Amino acid sequence: xxxxxxxxxxxxxxxxxxxxxxxxxxxxxxxxxxxxxxxxxxxxxxxxxxxxxxxxxxxxxxxxxxxxxxxxxxxxxxxxxxxxxxxxxxxxxxxxxxxxxxxxxxxxxxxxxxxxxxxxxxxxxxxxxxxxxxxxxxxxxxxxxxxxxxxxxxxxxxxxxxxxxxxxxxxxxxxxxxxxxxxxxxxxxxxxxxxxxxxxxxxxxxxxxxxxxxxxxxxxxxxxxxxxxxxxxxxxxxxxxxxxxxxxxxxxxxxxxxxxxxxxxxxxxxxxxxxxxxxxxxxxxxxxxxxxxxxxxxxxxxxxxxxxxxxxxxxxxxxxxxxxxxxxxxxxxxxxx
Ligand code: UDP
Ligand code: MG
Numbered sequence: 001x002x003x004x005x006x007x008x009x010x011x012x013x014x015x016x017x018x019x020x021x022x023x024x025x026x027x028x029x030x031x032x033x034x035x036x037x038x039x040x041x042x043x044x045x046x047x048x049x050x051x052x053x054x055x056x057x058x059x060x061x062x063x064x065x066x067x068x069x070x071x072x073x074x075x076x077x078x079x080x081x082x083x084x085x086x087x088x089x090x091x092x093x094x095x096x097x098x099x100x101x102x103x104x105x106x107x108x109x110x111x112x113x114x115x116x117x118x119x120x121x122x123x124x125x126x127x128x129x130x131x132x133x134x135x136x137x138x139x140x141x142x143x144x145x146x147x148x149x150x151x152x153x154x155x156x157x158x159x160x161x162x163x164x165x166x167x168x169x170x171x172x173x174x175x176x177x178x179x180x181x182x183x184x185x186x187x188x189x190x191x192x193x194x195x196x197x198x199x200x201x202x203x204x205x206x207x208x209x210x211x212x213x214x215x216x217x218x219x220x221x222x223x224x225x226x227x228x229x230x231x232x233x234x235x236x237x238x239x240x241x242x243x244x245x246x247x248x249x250x251x252x253x254x255x256x257x258x259x260x261x262x263x264x265x266x267x268x269x270x271x272x273x274x275x276x277x278x279x280x281x282x283x284x285x286x287x288x289x290x291x292x293x294x295x296x297x298x299x300x301x302x303x304x305x306x307x308x309x310x311x312x313x314x315x316x317x318x319x320x321x322x323x324x325x326x327x328x329x330x331x332x333x334x335x336x337x
Contacts (some may be wrong), residue, residue: 008298009265015042017055018052018053018054018055018057019054019111019112019113019135019136019145020054020055020057020058020110020111020112020113020116020133021054021055021058021061021112021113021114021115021132022058022059022060022061022107022108022110022111022113022115022135023041023045023060023061023114023115023116023117023128024061024063024100024103024104024107024114024115025037025060025061025062025063025103025116025117025118025119026063026065026096026099026116026118026119027062027063027064027065027067027071027075027119028065028066028071028093028096028099029067029068029069029226029229030067030071030119030120030226031069031070031071031074031226032225032226032321033119033120033121033223033224033225033226034071034074034075034078034316035060035074035078035119035170036121036224036225037119037120038060038078038082038085040121040125040147041060041085041125042082042084042085044125044126044128045058045060045084046084046108048128048129048132053129053132054132055112057110058084058111059084059085059086059110059111059330060084060085060086061087061088061103061106061107061330062075062078062085062086062087062088062089062102062119063087063088063089063090063099063100063102063106064088064089064090065090065093065094065095065096065098065099066091066092066093066094067093072087072089075089075329076329077086077262078279079329081152086323086329086330086333087329088102088103088106088327088328088329088330089325089327090102090323090325091323091325092287093302094322094323096180096229096230097200097201097202098322098323099202099323100116100180100202101192101200101202101322101323102323102325103116104116104184104189104192105192105193106325106328107189108186108189108190108329110330111186112186112187113132113135113182113183113184113185114183114184114189115128115131115181115182115184116142116180116181116182116184117180117181118180118181120223120224120225120226121221121223121224122220122221122222122223123144123179123181123220124218124219124220124221125216126218127144127181127216127217127218130142130216131144131183131216132181132183133332134183134214134216135183136187136213139183139209139210139211139212139213139214140184140185140187140188140211140212140213141183141184141185141188141206141209141212141213141214142182142183142213142214142215142216143175143178143181143206143213143214143216144178144179144181144182144183144215144216144218145175145176145177145178145215145216145217145218146177146178146179146217146218146219146220147217147218147219148219148220153221157233159235160177162175163235163239164176164177166196166239166243167239167242167243168247170243170247170250171246171247171248171249172204172243173204173207173208173245173246174203174204174242174248175203175207175215175320178203178215179203180202180203182206184206185211187211188209191209192205192206192209195208195209196316197216197245197294197316198314198315198316198322199241199244199245199312199315200241200322201241201242201245201246203242204242204245205248214238219309225277229290231275241278244308244309244312247310248309249307250305250308251306252306252307254301254302254306257298257302258302261298265291265295268287268291268315272287272288
């Protein structure tokens, strides 16, 4: 606990100095975009340093998430040429959320404040200035929120907005239209370390951590090169993870369904008795068969949902490491000197 208290004090003091900013960017097969991203971020970082908004020790940290192309070679090359850029490499592909977590947990050792964003520049980098202003104004978390989705396809827009609405109906506290473009202070990241779950849904965890927060609105651009690593299948499984990791509403729905079925079955029982006394038993065969099928189906559904939770308990109790970092250019640079 002492460590945390010290951190809190540090958090307050640092807001008066130039903070060390780290921008963490997970990259999976991002060879086509990295050079342009680097060019634009370099301009941005140099401007921020010149304006004395951030410390010259600030860096952009690429996280190579087990890419199959030359992404890691490119990151190493960029690191050699541009002192403002560094990188870490995961031992294999672990998915966007785990790669991001690896980056955040590594960056917090060097930084006072960290911004996470995607490699494809879909998150408008001009929102960074405002995020930093809001950090100095005393916010520990600044959420980047998409103001419009004009440039998304109709399908992506409807599914994504439906996702946020459905999540909040399901009792998951998330910021509407906010993905993973956000600023977090070092102390928030220190608390994030205490969330040990394997089924990671970061945008649900940050609101749980709390502290003062604000939002910055930005327009989401199109991916300028390469293709999306989030096909519909991954999006659906991400949403499913979000709901089952953060909400017990599905279990409550099963319970409610059970109560309704119980009431209905009493009515059906009375109905059957009446039909029997009237002497029309054979005619009830269809109805009985239908009921059996219906109830069996619902039972299966309920079991499936409960099974999902049991599965989650299972993977959480194993407490496997969520990522293994094979290399860290920041540390290598130090030992070279
Ligand atoms: N990403 C990753 N690991 C993966 C898939 C994606 O690190 O297994 C990164 C990817 O390089 C990008 C970010 O996650 O920086 C978001 O992916 P993408 O832009 O493809 O998703 P979309 O914007 O289409 O939702
Ligand atoms: Mg993208």
